[in-house]
Structure formats: C-alpha cells, structure tokens
Amino acid sequence: MELQPVFWLNPRQNEKEHDTTSLNRKDIEEAASLWERFAPFIKKEFPETIETNGIIESPLKLIHSMKSSFSKPVEGDLYLKCDNELPIAGSIKARGGFYEVLHHAEQLAKDAGILSEGANYEIFSTPKFKSFFKQYSIGVGSTGNLGLSIGIMSAKLGFNVFVYMSQDAKQWKKDLLRNKGATVYEFEGDFSKAITEGRRKTHADPNGYFVDDEDSQHLFLGYSTAALRLKKQLEKKNINVDKEHPLFMYLPCGVGGSPGGITFGMKQLFGDHVHCFFVEPVHAPSVLIGLLTGEKEKVCVQDFGIDNKTEADGLAVGRPSKFATTISGQLVSGIYTIEDDELYQLLTLLTDRENIYLEPSATAGLAGPVRILETNYIHQHHINPSNITHIAWATGGGLVPRKDRKDFYNKGKS
Structure with a gap:
C-alpha cells in the first residue's frame, strides 16, 4: 500500500484447491493442433510468416551483456524469450488473442456446415x-x-470487431487498430471499466462474441501452447531442465492470463523443475493482492487505496482474472513488484547492451534474476545458483512507432 517494491513467495504453491481446473497436457496438445490447422491460412494472409510456414513463434536469445551489467552478479545463463518479435502483433497477446479468435471462427464454420473434417x-x-x-x-x-x-486477426477473417480501451492505452495502438479495420471505443476509467462496458455491449448483440480477459479458458490455452514450443527451443540449445538444472522464469503480469497460461504449460512439462515468478507494477499489483488475500478476483487494487496508474500499459490492471488466478495460485513460485522508472532504465540498458528494443512493460522480467537474490528462495530449495537457467519473458514492443521508441529510450537514459 506504500507503493514500495516487494517480493512475495507463495506459501500455497502445490496446494490443490476444490475449484481447480480440469485442464491437462492433452488440452494443451489439442490447442497446439489448432495452430497447425490454421497455419495455411496464416501463411497466406500474413506474408511475414511465410518463412515459418504459418507458425507464429519467437526466438530465445542469450543476453550475456545484459546480465553482466546488473548491479549484483547473477550466476547461470540469462535468456530473453522475444515475444516482442512475434509476427503480426509484436506481443505475447498474439498467442492467446489469435488462438481464441481462430477457435471461435472454426466453431462457427463447423456449426454452419461450411467447414469439413480434413479441409x-x-x-x-x-x-x-x-x-x-x-x-x-x-x-x-x-x-x-x-x-x-x-x-488484427478478427478483421482479417472478416468479423466486425469492437475494441473497448482504457485510458492507459497508448494512442498509437488505438490508431493502428482503426487502421486495421477495428472500431475503437475509449473510456476515461481503467481496464475494469473498459472490459465491463465491452462485455455488456457485446452480449447485447445476438451474433456477438466477447473475448473475456478476466475469465477465458481459450485465451489461457492459447498462451499455454508456448510451453511446447519453448521445450523444443531449450532442447535445440542443449539446455537441460531437471532437479540439478532448474529453470527460473520471470513473466510480466497484467490480468494474469498470459503468465498463468505459460506457467500452467511449463508446469505440465517440467513439474517442480521450473520456477515461475510474475512481475507487476507497484501501482497495479492486482494478482499479488488477489493471491495474498486469498480473495482473487473479488478484490481490486483500489480497495487498498492503490491507484492502478502506471506507464506499463499492458500491466495496468486493477482486478485479476478469475480463471487464471485460481490456477496460478497453486503454481506460481512468487510475485515481485517494480517501479515504472526501473522499467525505463531496463529498456535503455537492454537497447544499449543487446540492441534489443522492448516496450516498458515488457522489461519487467529482466529484474528477476537480481530480485530473487534478495530472498531466501534459492537457499530454501537447495538450488546451486550457477546451474539455473533464467528466462525473462519479453512480452511486447515489436510494433512501437520509432518516435515512441526514442522517447522511451531517452526517458530511461535520464
């Protein structure tokens, strides 16, 4: 409540709750097969995916220079999962957002009898x-x-698409959406206001479908498929993940769907050998408050006098996802919070050291390897720090206009 950065370690990790999900690895594999079915469509409509044959994926990069510039020495290797380079949308949201739209389109086409098996x-x-x-x-x-x-994906398929955006949304994102054929509604309030209004208006249309970031199993599954792809990338780089060689992942967190889905997927594949940490702004720690109090989506940051105002637009969420937080509460190792100024500093440092550009919210995971040293987590789990592989998940930044990039960089520099 004092808006100071904190690090919370989850005492309820691995506890099983009565209302836990029935999802399992089979669901993730089925979701992955939907991506494969749609690959020919994606390849045809988005030329930037021709080289990958219609598969939307991002590289995993070793960022040694960045690691050596930290304020404390960090042992083990540090990688960046570059979802800022995901084709088409330039952010992690391509994984969940595209998946849910494609899933809905497939279902409609099947129900109408215009899509046959094996087409x-x-x-x-x-x-x-x-x-x-x-x-x-x-x-x-x-x-x-x-x-x-x-x-982007809805308009490309032919849907009428309406995006209800909160005051935190950057102007260039609204402009780009309108340019792609979407109708954008802007709201004075925060994310909760935008999503509530969007849900109400969409449900009033008999042919309307609302993608509900606060309670969507399809978004969650779309994100979870990243784990299968990451496993292959780790194998290609000969990175072992086992008891002696744990994987530590640092995931920027807004409503909790994308980090929750990825954590669920990774836990299905690697169990206790992967340790996932979420990162939230000090002004918008919605998932932290939901899990810390045990009240999940029943509380918002404003209930505790926190204003939910942050430069990290993708993380500016006051109330956590009901669906994702129920699952994450059993799986996440911990959550730390970060100040906006540090996001900008990390952005500038990464640009200087690695020539990689992210948007401010996407840099949040880079603080993880140093912040974890401030806790007793590694000692508590009897882990040799030199054997850890650290992965910071870069959630976005690929489509940021040049002028905004320069402004963000200069702000970090100052």
Missing part, C-alpha cells in the same frame, strides 16, 4: 468465408496489446 484451412481466406464472418461481431476490453491481436 485445408486456406479456405478461411476465401470471399465466401469472409462474407460469412461479416454477420458476426467480436468484442474485447483491453489496455492495448490484447486489443491489437484480437483486432
């Missing part, structure tokens, strides 16, 4: 399909990146 999904590019989807609308509430991913 080549390139047919989703045809005028017949696009005019079919024109009868339907998709709505979403967003602080920015989720709106971009939903807007």
